[in-house]
Amino acid sequence: MTSSPIILCLLFEFFYSTLFNHVVVSSGGQCLSDQQSLLLQFKNTLIFNPTESKSLVRWNQSSDCCAWEGISCEQGRVTGLKLSNESISGGINDNSTLFNLQYLQSLDLSYNFISSTIPSSIVFGNFSNLTSLQLFECDLYGTFPKEMFQVPTLRILDISRNGLLEGSLPEFPPHSDLQIVNIRHTNFKGTLPSSVGNLQQLTHLDLSYCLISGPLPKSIAKFTQLVHLDLSNNQFSDPISSAHLEGLLNLLYIDLHNNSFNGYIPSSLFTLPLLEEIDLSYNQFSGQGPTSLGHLALSYNNISINVSGNGSNIPFLPKLNILLLRSCNLGKFPEIIKNQAELTDLDLSNNQIYGEIPNWIWKIRNCSLQYLNLSHNQLVGIQEPYSLYNIYNLYSLDLSFNQIHGKIPILPPQLYYIDLSSNSFTSSIPSDIGKSLENTLCFSLSMNGLTGSIPESICDATELQVLDLSDNNLYGKIPTPAMSRSIIGVNLRMKNLSGPIPDLFRVDCSLKTLDLNGNLLTKSIPKSLANCTALEDLDLGNNQMLDTFPLSLKNISGLRVLSLRSNKFYGQITCTESVGDWPMIQIVDIASNNFSGELPGKCLTKWHTMMTVTGYRQSQLDHTILDSSRSPLSNSRFLWNISYEDAVSITHKGLEMQMRKIASNGFTYIDFSSNKFHGEIPKELGQLISLHGLNLSNNVLSGQIPSSFGNMRQLESLDLSRNHLSGKIPASLSSLIFLGFLNLSHNQLHGRIPGSQIQLFPADRFQGNQGLYGLLVTLNCPGDAAAPDISQETPKANHSISGNNEIEWNLISAEIGFIVGFGTVIGPLVFWKRWRKWYFDRVEDIAFSILPQILLRKWLSWKMGTRRGVRAGGRRES
Numbered sequence: 001m002t003s004s005p006i007i008l009c010l011l012f013e014f015f016y017s018t019l020f021n022h023v024v025v026s027s028g029g030q031c032l033s034d035q036q037s038l039l040l041q042f043k044n045t046l047i048f049n050p051t052e053s054k055s056l057v058r059w060n061q062s063s064d065c066c067a068w069e070g071i072s073c074e075q076g077r078v079t080g081l082k083l084s085n086e087s088i089s090g091g092i093n094d095n096s097t098l099f100n101l102q103y104l105q106s107l108d109l110s111y112n113f114i115s116s117t118i119p120s121s122i123v124f125g126n127f128s129n130l131t132s133l134q135l136f137e138c139d140l141y142g143t144f145p146k147e148m149f150q151v152p153t154l155r156i157l158d159i160s161r162n163g164l165l166e167g168s169l170p171e172f173p174p175h176s177d178l179q180i181v182n183i184r185h186t187n188f189k190g191t192l193p194s195s196v197g198n199l200q201q202l203t204h205l206d207l208s209y210c211l212i213s214g215p216l217p218k219s220i221a222k223f224t225q226l227v228h229l230d231l232s233n234n235q236f237s238d239p240i241s242s243a244h245l246e247g248l249l250n251l252l253y254i255d256l257h258n259n260s261f262n263g264y265i266p267s268s269l270f271t272l273p274l275l276e277e278i279d280l281s282y283n284q285f286s287g288q289g290p291t292s293l294g295h296l297a298l299s300y301n302n303i304s305i306n307v308s309g310n311g312s313n314i315p316f317l318p319k320l321n322i323l324l325l326r327s328c329n330l331g332k333f334p335e336i337i338k339n340q341a342e343l344t345d346l347d348l349s350n351n352q353i354y355g356e357i358p359n360w361i362w363k364i365r366n367c368s369l370q371y372l373n374l375s376h377n378q379l380v381g382i383q384e385p386y387s388l389y390n391i392y393n394l395y396s397l398d399l400s401f402n403q404i405h406g407k408i409p410i411l412p413p414q415l416y417y418i419d420l421s422s423n424s425f426t427s428s429i430p431s432d433i434g435k436s437l438e439n440t441l442c443f444s445l446s447m448n449g450l451t452g453s454i455p456e457s458i459c460d461a462t463e464l465q466v467l468d469l470s471d472n473n474l475y476g477k478i479p480t481p482a483m484s485r486s487i488i489g490v491n492l493r494m495k496n497l498s499g500p501i502p503d504l505f506r507v508d509c510s511l512k513t514l515d516l517n518g519n520l521l522t523k524s525i526p527k528s529l530a531n532c533t534a535l536e537d538l539d540l541g542n543n544q545m546l547d548t549f550p551l552s553l554k555n556i557s558g559l560r561v562l563s564l565r566s567n568k569f570y571g572q573i574t575c576t577e578s579v580g581d582w583p584m585i586q587i588v589d590i591a592s593n594n595f596s597g598e599l600p601g602k603c604l605t606k607w608h609t610m611m612t613v614t615g616y617r618q619s620q621l622d623h624t625i626l627d628s629s630r631s632p633l634s635n636s637r638f639l640w641n642i643s644y645e646d647a648v649s650i651t652h653k654g655l656e657m658q659m660r661k662i663a664s665n666g667f668t669y670i671d672f673s674s675n676k677f678h679g680e681i682p683k684e685l686g687q688l689i690s691l692h693g694l695n696l697s698n699n700v701l702s703g704q705i706p707s708s709f710g711n712m713r714q715l716e717s718l719d720l721s722r723n724h725l726s727g728k729i730p731a732s733l734s735s736l737i738f739l740g741f742l743n744l745s746h747n748q749l750h751g752r753i754p755g756s757q758i759q760l761f762p763a764d765r766f767q768g769n770q771g772l773y774g775l776l777v778t779l780n781c782p783g784d785a786a787a788p789d790i791s792q793e794t795p796k797a798n799h800s801i802s803g804n805n806e807i808e809w810n811l812i813s814a815e816i817g818f819i820v821g822f823g824t825v826i827g828p829l830v831f832w833k834r835w836r837k838w839y840f841d842r843v844e845d846i847a848f849s850i851l852p853q854i855l856l857r858k859w860l861s862w863k864m865g866t867r868r869g870v871r872a873g874g875r876r877e878s
Contacts, residue, residue, distance in 0.1 A: 031065035032076040039065050039078065041097040047090040056086055077103040084110040084134070091116030102126035108134040110158070117142030118165075132156040136182070139164075144186075146170035153177065160184035160206065169212070172198045180204040184230070188212060192236075197222040206230045208255065216240055216261075221247035230255045232279065239263025251275050258282040281324060299326035299347065326350055326373075333358055340364055345371035349398070354378040357399075359386040367391045373398040375419070380404060388412050399423065400444070408445070411436035421446040421468065428452030429474075434460030444468040446491065454479045462486065470494055470515070478502060478516070487511055493539070494518035505531045513537040517563065517649060525550050534558060539648050541565040541589065549573045549595070554581060560609075561648050563589040565671065572597030583608040587669045589650055591695065595675040599696075601682030610668045610688040613714065652693045653717045653741035669693040673719065677701060681725075686711045693717040697743065700724060705749075707732050717741040721765075724748060729772075734758055744769065 043059050050057045055070035066073035072080030078101050091114055092098060099121040107130065118140060122133070130151060136158045144159060144167035152173070159165060160182045168190035172178075178199050188210040197219025199205075203226060213235035223229075226248055236259040245251075246268040252275065262284040269278070281299035322345040323337065330351040337343065343365050357379055362369070370393050379402040388394070389410050396417040405424040413436050426449040434457030437443055443461070446468045453476035454469065461467075462484060468491040475496040485506050490513065497519040503526035505511070511532040517539045524547035525540070535556050541563040548571040553559065559582045573595060585607045605611075649658050650669055668691050678700040685694070686708020693716060701723040709718070710732020716739060725747040733739070734755020742758065743765045750771020753759050759774050766772050 030076055031073060035076065035078050036065040038097040038100050045096055046088055049087040052087040055083060079103055080106040082108040084108050086112060088112040088114060092119050094119050094121045099126060103129060105129050106132040109138060110134050110136045112138050115139040118144055129153060134158045137161040141165055143167055156180045158182040159186060162186050169193055171195045174198050177201055182206040183210060185209045192217055194219045196220065202226055204228045207234065208232045210234055216244055218244050220244060223248055226251055228253045232256060233258045235259065236261060240266050242266040242268035245269050248272055253277045255279040260284060299324045344369065347373040349373045350376040352378060356381045356383040359383045362386055362388060362391055368393040370394060371396045375400040377402055381406060382409060414439055416440060417442045419444045423448055425450060429455055431455045432457050434458050437461035437464060439463055442466040446470040448472055450474055480504060485510060489513040491515040496520060501526050503528050505529050507531050511535055515539045518542045521545055527552055530555065537561040539563040543567050558584050560584050561587045563648055564593065565589045566592040568594060570594040573600045575600040575603040581606045585609060586667060587648055589671040591671045592674040595677060597677065598679035599677055599682050601684040604682065604684045605687060610691050613690045651695065667692055671695040674698040681706055683708050688712060690714050695719040697721040705730055709733060710735050715739055719743045721745045729754055
C-alpha cells in the first residue's frame with residue numbers, strides 16, 4: 001500500500017478529535033437555569049489551577065453556559081462536557097452535581113490528575129444518554145466497574161494510560177454499540193471473553209500493555225468493521241487459526257507482538273485485502289513467512305525464511321515498506337529482498353549471518369533505504385565495489401557487534417544514528433569524518449582497534465548528542481564537541497587522552513553523562529562543568545587529576561554517579577547547609593585518593609535515594625537520553641529505541657565489576673577506601689537503608705562499628721578492613737540477610753563474633769584482630785605456634801588474645817546442664833535404696849502392660865530363678 005499506516009492513524013485521530021471538538025463547542029439554544037446551576041456547583045467542588053485552566057476558569061453566572069468553553073448544548077440542555085487538560089486534581093465525589101446532568105452524551109476528563117477511583121455514579125447515575133466516555137491518563141486507580149462496558153448507549157470508551165487501574169473484561173451484551181475501546185497501559189487481567197464477538201460495530205480495539213491471558217476467541221472473526229487491532233504486550237497464548245481472522249475485511253493494522261502465541265501463522269491474515277501493517281514479533285510462531293504487506297515484523301519467532309533465489313518465483317514479500325526479521329536464524333542475506341522497490345526499513349540483526357555485506361543491499365529502493373540494522377551477526381567486511389556516500393535517504397545505520405575489519409567506510413552526511421561499535425576496525429578515524437557527522441545525533445566507534453588522535457573535524461558535528469569512542473587506542477586531547485550545547489552523552493573511557501579537561505562547558509550545557517575513566521588527564525575539574533545542571537553520571541576515575549572535592553557541583557541535584565577513584569584528589573570533605581545536596585545520588589566512589597579529615601555525616605543524610613528502598617531487583621528500564629525531535633524518523637518506532645547505557649566500574653564484593661543502567665536499576669554504593677580519613681564512623685551511615693555496598697577500608701578510622709549498621713537491610717558488601725576500629729562487632733550485623741561479603745580484618749576488634757551467618761565467612765576476613773574469637777575463625781592463642789581452628793578447640797583453649805579470661809557462658813552451659821541432669825536421675829538410683837526399689841517396681845508395671853504374655857512368663861521365670869539362686873546362695877554362705 002502506498003499510504004502510510006502512521007499517517008492513517010494520525011488522520012483518524014485528527015478526524016475523531018476535530019469532530020468531537022466541533023460537537024463540544026457548538027451550542028443549541030440558551031442555557032437552562034438549572035443546567036447552569038449544576039455546572040457552577042460542579043466547578044466549585046473541583047480543585048484546579050486557574051493559571052492552567054482554559055475552560056473552568058471562565059465559567060461564571062453572567063454568561064450563557066451553552067457558550068462556555070468545553071460545553072455543548074441541545075435546546076438549552078448540556079449534552080457535552082470537555083474538560084481535558086484542565087489541571088483538575090483531587091477526585092470527583094459520587095454526590096457531585098456532575099451526575100445530575102441527565103442529558104449528557106459526551107464526557108471528557110482526560111489529561112488531569114484526578115487520582116481517585118472511578119465514581120460509581122458514572123455507571124449507576126442518570127447518564128442514560130452517554131455515548132462517549134474519555135478518561136485516559138487521569139491517574140485513576142482501583143477497580144474499573146464492568147458495568148461500564150455494558151452501557152447500551154456507549155460508543156466510545158477510552159480509559160487508557162491509567163497504570164494503577166485494575167479490572168477485567170465482562171460478558172458483552174448482544175447488539176452493543178461500542179465502536180472504540182481503548183484500555184491500553186492499564187492493569188486489566190483475565191481473559192478475552194468469547195462474547196467480545198457481540199461488538200460488531202467495533203472499529204478500534206486496543207488492549208495493549210495489559211495482563212490479559214488465554215487464547216484468542218474465534219468470535220473476533222465477527223469484527224467486520226474493525227480497522228485497528230492492538231493486543232501487544234499481554235500474555236495471550238495458543239495458536240491462531242485462519243478462522244480467527246478471515247472476517248476482518250477492513251483491518252488496516254494488527255499488532256500481536258510480545259505475547260506467547262504459537263503454531264503456524266494463520267494464512268487468512270495475508271489474504272485480508274486492506275491490511276497494511278502487521279507485527280507478530282516476540283511470539284513462538286513457526287512455519288514459513290507470509291505475503292504482501294506494508295509493514296512486516298516477524299522478529300523473535302521460529303519462522304523459516306527462504307533466503308535463496310532472486311525473488312521472481314516467490315509468491316510473497318512484494319511491496320514491503322518495513323521488514324523486521326531480527327533473530328530468525330537466517331544464516332544468509334535473503335536475496336528475496338533484492339527487488340523490494342518500496343523498502344525503507346530493514347532489520348536483519350542477530351541472525352548468524354556470516355561473510356561480507358553484499359553491495360546490492362545499498363541499492364535497495366534505488367539507494368533510498370532509510371533504516372538498516374545488521375548488528376549482532378558474523379559479518380567480516382563490505383563487498384566491493386560499494387559507495388555509501390550516495391545513499392541520500394539513509395538515516396540510521398547499525399553494524400555493531402560484528403567482525404568487520406579494515407578502514408572505516410565513508411559515511412553519507414545525512415545519517416542521524418551511526419553505530420559501528422564492537423568490530424575490528426584497526427585504522428585511524430578519517431581526518432574528514434566531521435563532514436559525515438553534520439546531522440548526526442549518535443555516533444559510536446567503541447570497542448575497536450582504532451589508533452591515532454581524534455580528528456579536529458569532529459568539531460563540525462554540531463548536532464551531536466551522543467559520542468562514544470571508548471575502548472580504543474586513541475590519544476591526544478579531549479575534542480571540543482564534548483563541550484557543545486547539544487551533547488548529552490560522552491564516553492571516552494580507557495584511552496590515552498592527556499592534558500586537562502577543557503574549561504569550555506556552556507551555560508546552556510545539556511550534558512547528562514561524562515565518562516573519561518582510564519585516561520591520563522591532569523589538573524582540576526573545570527569550574528564550567530557546574531553549568532551542566534542536567535548531569536547525572538560523572539566518571540573521572542583512574543586518571544592523574546589533582547584537585548579538592550568538587551564542591552562546585554553542589555547544585556547539580558540530579559547527579560546519580562560520582563566517581564573520582566584513583567586520582568590525586570586531596571583535602572577534607574566539608575558539609576554545610578548548601579553543600580552535598582545530591583538527593584538522587586546512587587554511587588559515590590572516591591577511593592584511592594588523598595582525602596583526609598572526618599567522614600561527612602551531615603552530607604550523608606541528604607542522599608535521599610540511598611535512604612529509600614527502591615526494590616531494584618525488580619524490572620529494569622532503559623535509560624533513553626537521545627532527543628529525536630530533529631530526526632525524520634521521530635514518528636517511527638526505531639529511533640525511540642536508541643538509548644545510551646550508563647556504566648561505571650566499581651569494586652563490589654571484593655571484585656572489579658561494571659555496573660550498567662545506573663539510573664534505572666536502583667543500585668547504591670559508597671567507596672571511600674584507601675584515603676586518609678580518621679575519626680569515628682558516622683552513625684548517620686545507618687540511615688542509608690537502601691545501600692548495597694559500603695567500602696571504608698584502608699583508612700585511619702577509629703572507635704566502634706556503629707550498631708546502626710543493622711538498619712542497612714539491603715547491604716550486600718561491607719569492607720571496614722585495615723583501620724583502627726575497636727570494640728565488639730555489633731550483634732545487629734547478623735540481621736543483614738543479603739550480606740554476601742564482609743571484611744573486618746586488621747583492626748583492633750575483640751569479643752565473640754555474633755550470629756551464625758557472620759561466623760561462616762572465611763577466617764581471613766577477621767585476621768589481624770587480636771581479641772576476636774568465634775566459630776570458624778583462625779585464632780592464635782598465647783604461646784601457640786600454629787593457629788588451630790576454633791571449631792576444634794576445647795573450651796579451655798578458647799580464650800581471647802588480650803589475656804582477659806572472659807567466661808563464655810554459652811559454651812559451658814551445655815556441660816553444666818548435662819552434669820546436673822545426669823546427677824538428678826542417676827544419683828538417687830545409686831545411693832538411695834528405697835528410691836531404687838520404687839523405680840524398678842515401676843519398670844515392672846510398665847513391662848506387664850506392654851510386653852506379650854510369652855515374654856512376660858519367660859522374664860518372670862528368669863526373675864524367680866534368679867531370686868531362688870540368690871536365696872540359696874545366701875544359705876550356703878550362712
